[in-house]
Amino acid sequence: MKLGFSFDQSLCTGCKACSVACKDKNDLPVGISWRRVVEYSGGSWQQAGDTFTPNVFSYYTSISCNHCEDPICVRVCPTTAMTQGPDGVVSVDADKCVGCRYCEWACPYSAPQFDPASGHMTKCDLCADYRADGQDPACVAACPSRALGWGPIDELRADLGDLAGVEPLPDPAITRPRLVITPHRDAQPTGTGTGAIANPEEL
């Protein structure tokens, strides 16, 4: 049974409670955010005769490590510090990590993040301790609109489909993320986007 996340873009308001809950639970310093909320927006206006109609759009995607089926970070790590457990969760062992940051170069979701204080990589482990206690991961529990979910990825895909390629996320074929997205009405498929990330400073 492999675990993954689900995310409903149509429900997300971009409040970032998930991101803050993750930082709080894991006591993450400034500069490290295992879960981030990206705002993708675009559009301008259309002219029909003398009428100008705006077609602007904006939607949010809450993203963390997707505990991928083909985790490139695990493959490239020279130390075996980055490993994938039997439940599919990718975690990093600080006792092995040398802080070379090769996984950081490789991951298209910026999941492994470097902590200058310890000299090691850090990342989401889907709140392993909370799960062991029968609780939801902090980000899922904190979401006020119930946009975030988690569970066995097969069940999530059976219920919600298998879409994971939405702008501004990368092509899911690269790492095959265990992530299911329910798209926003204005969502654009990966690689065909006409918008841009509106909050790069927050990522």
Added chain:
Amino acid sequence: MNTEELPMIIFTVLAQMSVGAFVVLGVVQVVAARRFGAAAVDKVTDPALYAIGPALVAGLAASMLHMNDVTNTLNVVRHLGTSWLSAEIVCGIAFAGLGFVFAAAQWFKWATPTWRRVLAAVTALVGIALVASMSMIYYTLVTVPAWHTWATPVQFFTTTFLLGTLAVGAALTGTVMWRTHHRTTADAHDAASAGATVPTTDLLASCLRGLGIAAVVLLGVEFLIIPLSITTLTATGGVAAESATVFTGAWFIARLTLVFAGAGLLAAFVLRYATTRTNPRTLAILTATAFVLVLASELIGRSLFYDSMTRIGM
């Protein structure tokens, strides 16, 4: 100009130069020994061989600064089956170790010349594997379009042989110049009695002609690769095109100018002076200057390479 990755810039360039110099020295020894004899060739090339070790050690020392927790350094070889970074480190250690054994064997004249050549060939192959694994670290990152291109291994190997060629040229002329000015009484006696000065001069001229031609050819390869790879990136669009913008501006122009001046103009002069057997001091200055200019150019080029790291995704 990227300075964050300075340890990797220094390591990759110095390690590639060391491999290139070792391979080029091997070619010089094999080719020149037929005409001038192994003993005469060893006398000119051995100091260059011994200079490779410190350069490689300096590169490996710089690479340690790339690691943010040196207490876990030994772990970097644990993922040999999958990680090209592990492969690079194993190959780097093996190349340094085999090179040290070969240098010791040359110094103390251990084993027969044939066995020493076998050891040199194995060391050279491990060196080639080192450069190959080094390039695969970047090439296999499908998430970085500027690195995931044929240009990465081709450029790494071009740097390897271009810098190696000019380093050997500088070392050979330096050795001969040093010996000319600091020749001991015994050496002078030996040289006079065996008439060794003329073969040494011929040997140096012959080697420099070959090295000059190689440098000019490799410069041509580099000047072919650079525009082709930039054009490919630009044509790909998206993140790749974004990466290509790094290859503009003053540092890129400086990189091209230096490599052209070093490997093109100066190597052509080395070729000419070596052919006409002009003043060896002029040759020494030319080869040393060419080497320094190309080394500076390759360091800038590698810095731009790291600057071009723009990743797919977010």
